Amino acid sequence: MDEVTDVTTTSGEKVLPEHGSGEDPGERSGTPSPTPAGREARREPFVAVLYLLPALVVFGVFIFWPLVKSILLSVQGTDILGNPSGFVGLVNYTRLFSDPDFLQVLWVTFAFTILTVIPSIAIALLIALLLQSRIKGVRFFRTAFALPFAFSVATASVIFGVLFNPASGVLNGILNTFGIDKVQWLTNPDLALWSVSGATVWMQIGYNLLVLSAGLGALPEDVLEAARLDGASGLRLQRSIVMPLLTPQLFFLVVVGTIHSLQSFGQIKILTVGGPEDRTTTLVYSIYEQAFANNNSNYGYASAQAMVLLVIVLIITALQFGVLERRVFYR
Amino acid sequence: MKTTTKGVHSRRRLRYAVPAGIVSASLFLAACGGGDTGDGSTGEGGDKASGGAPAADVLDKASGVTTVAFWHAMDGTNAEALTKLVTDFNAQNTGKIEVKATYAGKYDDAITKYKAAIQSKSTPDVIQIYDIGTRFMIDAKQTIPMQSFIERDKLDVTDLQPNITGYYSIDDKLNSMPFNTSMPVLYYNKSLFKAAGLDPEKPPQDLAAIRTAAEKLSKKGGGPADYGFGAAIYGWLLEQFIATDGKEYCDQGNGRDGKATKVLFDQPEAVEVVKWWQQMVKDGYAANTGRDTKAAQAAFKSGQLAITLESTGQLGGYSKAAKEGGWELGAANYPHIKAGTEGGPIIGGASLWINGENHEDANKEAAWRFVKFLADPKSQAQWHIGTGYFPISKGALEEPADVTYRKANPLFDVAVQQLENTKLSKATQGCLLGVMPQARKASEDGLEAALNGTDPQQAMTKAAESLSAQIKQYNDSVG
Known part of the structure; x- marks a missing residue:
């Protein structure tokens, strides 16, 4: 029975912070207001991009670029060495x-x-x-x-x-x-x-x-x-x-x-x-x-x-x- | 566990995670294939062949140690034997040449790696490429033909087995140096032959005879083995049947008179083999062990099969299994479709290519000396004993160590005689085809479909036709 009560508390705890985080936007828009307003708010998108940059670079290099490359390859022929041999339209x-x-x-x-x-x-x-x-x-x-x-x-x-x-x-x-x-x-x-x-x-x-x-x-x-x-x-x-x-x-x-x-x-x-x-x-x-x-x-x-x-x-x-x-x- | 639950609960997170996962579906290909193709380096080898042999004294003028990069596809005991040869060569050339051998993966992987190396202009000085990659290697225009070294040095090549160099030659000009060479033979279990009341010294030598023997050997016919006959669905074996019948596998004189434009494995003789094989399986006299050659090998080693078709490379493994299993192994010539036809088996294996494009003259020369070393009788005898591959040098068979080896392994003489008795013709030289690896696979598709019940002619015709687009594309792209 001990175990069961344990589960209750953990799950109870888990649910609560999640509700909290759900209200995050409200809290956040509340917090910056006491500080000097405009500048912080304008810098925010820039900072966000900065934080995202490492992930974007990795995604860009390993996922989005190869995807673009695949699309390009799919409309080209290939020679025996695997080099693209020119545009062939939708032949493939x-x-x-x-x-x-x-x-x-x-x-x-x-x-x-x-x-x-x-x-x-x-x-x-x-x-x-x-x-x-x-x-x-x-x-x-x-x-x-x-x-x-x-x-x-x-x-x-x-x-x-x-x-x-x-x-x-x-x-x-x-x-x-x-x-x-x-x-x-x-x-x-x-x-x-x-x-x-x-x-x-x-x-x-x-x-x-x-x-x-x-x-x-x-x-x-x-x-x-x-x-x-x-x-x-x-x-x-x-x-x-x-x-x-x-x-x-x-x-x-x-x-x-x-x-x-x-x-x-x-x-x-x-x-x-x-x-x-x-x-x-x-x-x-x-x-x-x-x-x-x-x-x-x-x-x-x-x-x-x-x-x-x-x-x-x-x-x-x-x-x-x-x-x-x-x-x-x-x- | 907690994080998992959280992740699941957050529906927003999932929304973003999923498209990312989808995109990675296409990542698989582009990451490996497209990476190097965008640098504009597409023209190499296209306009000029990579020339001939350099001047003979180029290495004497070079200072320091010339390093030869050597990619091979040998693993296990074969790799050990190869390493020993490389070490010997390096010891003989200390201070002058050093060969660095690298395992480049199995044949298929090695050639894929080689293609990437061409694009990044970083090919090794010497590479070992499987027999069926020969036409591709010629068309890739990266290598220096052996013939130009041979002519420069006025080298006497009569020591090389003509039936082996034949495969790698066009118009009597040698493109690459054969190295590890194997031949197909018929293996049979003499003990099972005796138990079935058959003469163990008279192995079957044509399709009808195998059928008769298999009927007596199989459990189905009251015999001692599970199945009288069984071999892997391996395109190489079909190629051999066509050659022993004296027929060609692809048009244009097996691709020796010009670029082949179609495969001929749907010709009546080939279909006859497939039909025979299908009937054997249907009647319960042959096992269908699938494409995995290891499955057929295991079944033969454990005595479930009485007759099988395999390469000389299996001789060691089979002899060992026979000794351990307490039965007697027999080997015989590769069977003909019909008795009395003229023709013989094609050699298989791999050869060594010297890369010229983007390589220094000193490296080309050093590579040639290494290749020459590997082809000489002493090295070939050592290689033969260490691996069971067929020596490409006639002299190797007279080396004392080799004579001793063959005394201990008398069955190997079957292969020696088979090779020497084969009359070199376009049929036994084998087919040169740019898409030969795909052709082999297509023939396996046809054979497999037939063994599972499709009409043999229909299956082989469909398989042959499936190649026509690929062959055309290949020929168009090499011009």
Whole structure:
């Protein structure tokens, strides 16, 4: 019981300063007024820019300039050394959209995103709820379940590669004891995407679990108590009180998880190299293949794909903000 | 945890974080690819080739130590053997030449790095590039052909295996010095052959014979192995079948008479191989282990496969596995599509290129001496013993150390005889194609699709056609 009261106070404390910071603008506009007015106020934008400068420089050099560069590359041809070979207009784009394989790439990207985002959040949510119970050793489990977060994509992929090995892998070893025939996890075209997605879900769960556990830990005890006093319990409490209160975290995970999935690369490179039959070639992997693999250096064509990726991510994110965010309950 | 919660609660913060994350999607490419292209240095090599060999005495006139930067793609035991050779060379040239060897990543990474180096005018003096990058290296116009050094020195090159230098030559002119060389062979498990009642001294040498043997060897047919046959979905193997049948892989005389304009791996003979392979898998006599060569290797080592196709480079690993697993290993010539056809396998591996563009004459000369050193019989024998790669020098096979080595590894003689019996032709020289790495991958796409059920002709035709735009683009851009 001690723990519960603890949580209440922490969450109480946490809520208060946030309300405070929400009123910041009012406070700030109040503070400068006693000082000599005009000059300070005029200097403020300048000072603000100064503070932002380090961040702007980093963003500018590593994000915005490359973005501009990508746009420029996408309307140029590329010679065999990777140098831009002159303006070609929208040739890269028309080639892209007349390529039947590109449709498959988009489909794989879409399927991979669905297969990773939804399960990784659902499973993490389930575990987070279970970990709320006050059983003995819960801290151990909490750490254990969050552990995937500490693995790099490369490490985790190599381990999954060993598990998936058709001849000596653990997974087929387990199936074998039940008398089930060998499964070609990564070489069966109908199965490979599921296998890679499964590995990705495992890698994602740790982070999702951390976010959801933190969210659950910070639920306002007064609301929960009010609900309990009104006779809500069990599933009803979870569905009508906990879930709505958790929507900011869930929404955050959907948005960030989608972007993360759309950009996944390492596990595909290590586990399947985009195969079999390009059935695990996502948009990002296709960009890599065009730009760097097999002595390719079709930076123009690859940049056109990158632009398509950018537009897709923008659209999906805009949709998520437009549709999902309405249902998010911000306290 | 607290900060996470806070971040989540602040909806404003999220609004800004998300577009930033999106933008980073396109960052991936531009950061790596576009970085060096904007400096206007696009003209190098475009208008002139990088000339010929410098004067022979240029190094004698140079003062101090000339440093040779050498990028290679060897790792593991191969890297150890290479380091030893480099150390020996440096010891012999103390005070004059020092070679600094750098691992530039695997073949694909090394060539990508090399392209970036061309743009920043910082190519190494010597670079090791895979066989299928040969046409690209010629078209990049950065290097000095070996032939110009050979002619300058009036060097006798009859010691070099003509079937190996053939790959790297156009019109009998050697572009690069072959270095690590391997050949494809057929490996089989003699113990499994005996258990299946087959003659272990008569390995199958054509497709029909492999099929007959596999039927007896496979579990499906009551045999001792899981599968009678199995090899990786590896485009190189398909190239070999086409060559052993005496056919060419791309047009324009395998790209030796002019720039190739299309690949021919959808010709009837190649499709016949694919059809055969597909049927073997469908009937349960062959395993489909996918593209990863390691998967097929592991299956053969553990006795799940009785017959496989691999490079001579695997001889060491297979011999060791056989010894440890208590079975007997066999090796034989690479099979033909049909018995009695004239043709032979193409050598694979990598060669050494000397960069001339933006390099001092003293460096070019020092690089040549290093390359010459690596190609001499003694070095090649040492290299052969240390790595299992095929020596490019005939003399290396007569070095006492090499003779001893082959006595201990008698199966290697299969490869020696196979090479010596191969009549050099355009078919066995192999295809020179600017987009050869992509072509190999496309042929794997076709083979893989067929093994998973697509009609072989349709799969190979589609794969071949998928290359036409790339080949045209390549040829247009090199003019």
